[in-house]
Amino acid sequence: MNTPLIELRDISRTYRNGELATTVLTDVSLSIQPGEFVAIMGASGSGKSTLMNILGCLDKPSTGQYLFQGRDIAQLDKDALASLRRETFGFIFQSYNLIPSASATENVEVPAIYAGMPREARHRRAERLLTELGLGERLRNRPSQLSGGQQQRVSIARALMNDARVLLADEPTGALDSQSGKDVLALLKQLHERGKTVIVITHDPKVAAHADRLIEIADGQIIADSGSRSEQPAAPQSPAEEHPIRGLLGDTLEAVRMALRALRANLFRTVLTLLGIVIGVASVVVMLAVGNGAQKEVVDRISAMGTNLLLVRPGAPNTRRSVDGSTNTLMPEDAELVAQVDNVRAAVPEMSGRATLRFGNTDYQTSVTATSPDLPLARSWPVANGVFLDQQDNARYAAVTVLGQTVVNNLFGDQDPLGDYVLINNVPFQVIGVMSERGATPWGSDQDDVVLVPLNTGSLRLIGQRHLNTITVMVDDLGLADQTQEAVRQTLIQAHAGVEDFQIRNMASLIDNVAQTQNTFTVLLGSIAAISLLVGGIGVMNIMLVNVTERTREIGIRMATGARTRNILQQFIVEAMVVSAIGGALGVLFGLAFAAGLQALGTAIQFTSGPVILAFACAFATGLIFGFMPARKAAHLDPVVALNAD
Structure with missing residues (x-):
């Protein structure tokens, strides 16, 4: 006797729900040879569906041994069991178990997807199987668009997709009309004649009569086994089609x-x-x-003010300017000393204050900055119209001014201000230039709302002070900015009798x-x-x-x-x-x-x-x-x- 295809030895199956235990199968033993057509018949609740699930490796027995071709199923892990279901078993369910969102062809292709069959190959095979089963015109229909008999045919085609050796049919005619049921049984008979091992689970003696062997089950035990009705060996099974296996990319796609x-x-x-x-x-x-x-x-706004600048301001580091002016320690002479330091391209002294401007019948309050001719260079701020202040203007205390664009807009509107005179704190100044538009600073102040006058003129006639608010130092080589900063610091400490009553800010560090x-x-x-x-x-x-x-x-x-x-x-x-x-x-x-x-x-x-x-x-x-x-x-x-x- 050849090794049985399927052999069960004292199989039992018990389901547990907390402390409640329900035994469905008890000491079931049977063997099935390749190519048999077996009907397992029993009433509802007899355990026949549970037996089918165990035979198809969908479920595991609680006790006993299941051998498939002599191999103990208990030794297989989940993926090995999946491989056995994929390559050996084909399931035909009473309720069809089709995927509702997939077409008939796509439902049939499912086993081949997991077998790694390429898309075109499995598509052709699925269509051929459906056509052979009389569904050639229903390939794109979804399950809801098919009758019960047609859905069962799709289920059979799916079971045959990977050329399964064993077909497990659970009540294959239970949900069908009589004619559809006869057609399905005829198909199973044909498949058996082609070498398939067919196992039908049924409660209907008429269905069981089509099988060559009848096994009766009741209360979880086999009560009768007719044995095979045929003495003939099983017909040879047609070889499965060979297809190249899809790789990881194909799986992902x-x-x-x-x-x-x-x-x-x-x-x-x-x-x-x-x-x-x-x-x-x-x-x-x-x-x-x-x-x-x-x-x-x-x-960008800070960079527009100049990244190669050092700002020198009065007051010791980490202190605020005092009310009595004791921190007002920077003088114009300090700017002249700083200008002589190596790598300093320009040192621009600045003092500022508030002033009221008048032109015609219009008054306007703004800030006045007294500075030197190097301011446009140090600030990268060119003159838009006219000229900027020069050394002669400063030397002769000239009453000339260069206006920011905001001041021009408020005092002159669309009129050209060049050559006109404005009163700054009631002192007449001639407008010789207009600065290009600069916009707001990063902290929100308007850089164009300013009046620029020569340093000496502003100190004497407008602001009334000699000390500076800022010295803007333009560094020639930015790579030497730190060394230049230290040189400027030492120069000013020496000029201030060893006292560091000022602070220096590096604009590059500020940007960082x-x-x-x-x-x-x-x-x-x-x-x-x-x-x-x-x-x-x-x-x-x-x-x-x-x-x-x-x-x-x-x-x-x-x-x-x-x-x-x-x-x-x-x-x-x-x-x-x-x-x-x-x-x-x-x-x-x-x-x-x-x-x-x-x-x-x-x-x-x-x-x-x-x-x-x-x-x-x-x-x-x-x-x-x-x-x-x-x-x-x-x-x-x-x-x-x-x-x-x-």
């Missing part, structure tokens, strides 16, 4: 296709899930663009500090936006958990047709990642569009690839992270429990 189909089947819920990701990604893109734009604008502050601000904005992305990720996880719950039967179907743990895990992770990727792409587009709108309204925006890549990568990672737990839950479902889910 197939998972993406299934994910898109599943998401399309629940379009409204998918849109709501996408919305959370879109808002999160768009927030990251917009807020980082705003933060980077604000940083660039502030740094401002940039760091703005970076912190940008990170803060990005963190706030990331919270939106996190909320979107939680939404993805919730939806995927709902998906797993709603599609539990589909998961069972896939496991019954040979899906490994990693296949189920991959499918649901890919679904979450596809949602996140689509949401990320839409979020990036909406974020860029919104940021462009803000830019059109005057908000400082800086578009860079970094925030876009970061936001999209975060969305993708969100799908991976938040999709893992639902996917893991799906991958570890019990096949029998999943198949019986409502």
Whole structure:
């Protein structure tokens, strides 16, 4: 006697629910040879479906031994059992167990997907099987568009997709009309004649009569076994078609296709899930663009004032200017000394005060700055019209002035001010130039709201002081700025009898500090936006958990047709990642569009690839992270429990 294809030795199956134990099978022993047509018949609740689940490796016995071709099934792990179901068994269920969102062809292709058959090859085979079963005109129909008999034929085609050696049919005619039932039984008979081992589970003696061997079961025990009616050896089984095996890329692409189909089947819920990701990604893109734009604008404004500048101001370091003026220690002579230091291109003395200007019947209050001719050079601030102050103006205490654009607009409007006289604190000054428009400083003051006069003239006739408010030092070689700063410091300490009653600020260092502050601000904005992305990720996880719950039967179907743990895990992770990727792409587009709108309204925006890549990568990672737990839950479902889910 050859080794049996299937051999059960004293199999028992007990289900436990807390302390409650229900025994469904008790000491069942049987053997089935290759090529047999066996009917297992019993009343409802007799344990025949449980026996079928054990035979098909969907369930495991509580006790006893199941040998398949002499190999103990108990020694196989979950993926090895999936491989056995995929390559050896084909299931024909009473309730058909077709995937509702898939067409007839796609349903038939499922086992071949997990067998690694290329898409075109399995597509051709599925269509050929359906055509042979009389469904050539129903290839694109979904289960809801098929009759019960047609759905059962699709189920049979699916069982044959991987050329299964053993067909397990659970009440194959139970939900069919008489004619459809006869057709299905005829098909099973034909398949048996082609060498398939057919095991039919039924309660109907008429169905059991088509089998060559009848096994009766009652109360979980075999009570009768007729043995095979045929003395003839089984017909040889037709060899399975050979197909190249699809690689990892093919598996991933197939998972993406299934994910898109599943998401399309629940379009409204998918849109709501996408919305959370879109808002999160768009927030990251917009807020980082705003933060980077604000940083660039502030740094540019400071840079426009000159990055190669040292600002020398009165007062010892870390002290405030006193009320009695004791910190007013910088004098014009200090600027002359600083100008002689190596690597100093210009040293511009500045003193300032408030003044009232009058032209015609218009009065205007603004600030007056008394300075030297080097100010346009040091500040990179050219004259727009006319000329700037020169050394002769300073030497002869000339009553001439150069106006900022804001002053010109308020006093002269559209009139050209060159050559006209304005009263500054009731002293007439001739306008010889107009500065180019500069805009606001990073701290908000208007740089164009200023009147510039010669240093000596302003000191004597307008401001009434000799001490300076600032000495602006222009460094020639920025690489030597630190050394030059120290040289200026030592020069002034020596001139002030060893007392450091001044402080020096390096504009390059100021820019670095401002940039760091703005970076912190940008990170803060990005963190706030990331919270939106996190909320979107939680939404993805919730939806995927709902998906797993709603599609539990589909998961069972896939496991019954040979899906490994990693296949189920991959499918649901890919679904979450596809949602996140689509949401990320839409979020990036909406974020860029919104940021462009803000830019059109005057908000400082800086578009860079970094925030876009970061936001999209975060969305993708969100799908991976938040999709893992639902996917893991799906991958570890019990096949029998999943198949019986409502």
